[in-house]
Amino acid sequence: xxxxxxxxxxxxxxxxFFFLACEALCPLRSNPLYFPRTAMFSDVGVKPPLWxxxxxxxxxxxxxxxxxxxxxxxxxPRHGGGWDILLILDPSSNESEVRAEVSSFIDxxxxxxxxxxxxxxxxxxxxxxxxxxxxxxxxxxxxxVSESVQRTFGRFFATSEEGKxxxxxxxxxxxxxxxxxxxxxxxxxxxxxxxxDWIDTISRKFPSYKLxxxxxxxEYYYIYPLxxxxxxLLAYLYGRNQKGIK
Numbered sequence: 001x002x003x004x005x006x007x008x009x010x011x012x013x014x015x016x017f018f019f020l021a022c023e024a025l026c027p028l029r030s031n032p033l034y035f036p037r038t039a040m041f042s043d044v045g046v047k048p049p050l051w052x053x054x055x056x057x058x059x060x061x062x063x064x065x066x067x068x069x070x071x072x073x074x075x076x077p078r079h080g081g082g083w084d085i086l087l088i089l090d091p092s093s094n095e096s097e098v099r100a101e102v103s104s105f106i107d108x109x110x111x112x113x114x115x116x117x118x119x120x121x122x123x124x125x126x127x128x129x130x131x132x133x134x135x136x137x138x139x140x141x142x143x144x145v146s147e148s149v150q151r152t153f154g155r156f157f158a159t160s161e162e163g164k165x166x167x168x169x170x171x172x173x174x175x176x177x178x179x180x181x182x183x184x185x186x187x188x189x190x191x192x193x194x195x196x197d198w199i200d201t202i203s204r205k206f207p208s209y210k211l212x213x214x215x216x217x218x219e220y221y222y223i224y225p226l227x228x229x230x231x232x233l234l235a236y237l238y239g240r241n242q243k244g245i246k
Contacts, residue, residue: 004072004073005070005071005072005221006070006071006072007068007069007070007071008068008069008070008071008218009067009068009069010068012064012067012068013064013068015064015067016060016061016064019060049239051235051239052235052236052239052240055232055233055235055236055239056232056236058228058229058232059229059232059233059236060229061229062225062226062228062229062232063225063226063229065222065225066222066223066225066226066229067222069220069222070220070221070222070224070225071218071219071220071221072218072219072221073217073218073219074217074218074219082109082111082112082113082164082208082209083109083112083113083164083165083166083206083208083209084112084113084114084115084126084156084157084159084160084161084164084165084166085109085112085113085114085115085166085167085168086114086115086116086117086126086153086156086157086165086166086167086168086185087102087105087106087114087115087116087117087168087170088117088118088119088149088153088167088168088169088170088171089102089116089117089118089137089140089170089171090147090169090170090171090172090173090177091118091119091120091142091143091144091145091147092142092143092144092145092171092172092173092177093142093170093171093172093173093192094118094140094141094142094143095142097192098170098192099137099138099140101192101198101199102137102170103134103137103138104199105168105199105202106130106133106134106137107130108199108203108208109130109208110130110208111208111209112208112209113126113127113128113160114126114127114130114133115127115156116133116136116137117153117156118140119145119147119148119149120145120147122136122140124136125156126156126157126159126160147177148176148177148178148179149169149177149178149179149180149181150179150180151179151180151181151182152182153167153182154182154183154184154185157182157184157185162184163184165184165185165186166185166186166187166188166206167181167185167186167187167188168187168188168190168202169187169188169189169190170190170191170192171189171190171191172191172192172193174189174191186206188201188202188205188206190202
């Protein structure tokens with residue numbers, strides 16, 4: 001959980017030495033009371049137990065750690081400008097080798113949204129979660145069903161920018177599988193039995209976009225030492241308010 005955590009303001013750690021110096025050089029002063037025969041009072045009093053001393057310095061230490069602001073970097077990619085790709089796989093051509101090729105194609109497009117449609121039931125909308133997409137793909141199998149591609153698959157590109165849609169149709173029998181295509185969506189028809197280099201062909205014709213930038217975010221952890229400092233503060237105040245503790 002705390003891997004790669006560092007302090008934003010690490011130099012504030014010197015505050016601990018300030019408290020240590022103050023503890024040694026700035027003792028608490030009070031107006032003395034003078035009694036005759038003070039020797040009889042020399043052994044009177046109750047010393048604070050060790051746990052109060054520990055609570056005090058734990059409170060100070062954790063408070064300083066919170067001020068130093070422990071954080072962890074989160075590099076969030078800014079997606080945009082790339083292709084929205086719909087992979088349409090003919091269920092009658094959905095063999096293990098074809099699934100492996102489609103998975104390889106997905107790996108070649110790491111920065112783009114990809115959807116999957118294997119008629120009639122397997123439908124995955126546009127997503128950047130490629131590992132999940134490949135997992136779903138690998139759980140499918142070949143089916144000898146008479147399904148076909150219709151113009152309705154344009155709904156997959158409802159949130160796509162104009163001119164950024166690409167449909168990749170994978171079928172060994174495209175004449176019977178493809179009935180109609182929507183307008184405004186570029187299409188690549190692939191027959192794995194005939195075109196063994198279809199991944200490279202599509203990559204040349206529709207080159208993959210690269211991420212333009214990444215946003216840097218911080219995940220803050222100061223709340224943890226601050227909460228611990230609060231608990232030790234309660235313990236310290238409880239101890240100080242006990243009768244007879246100075």
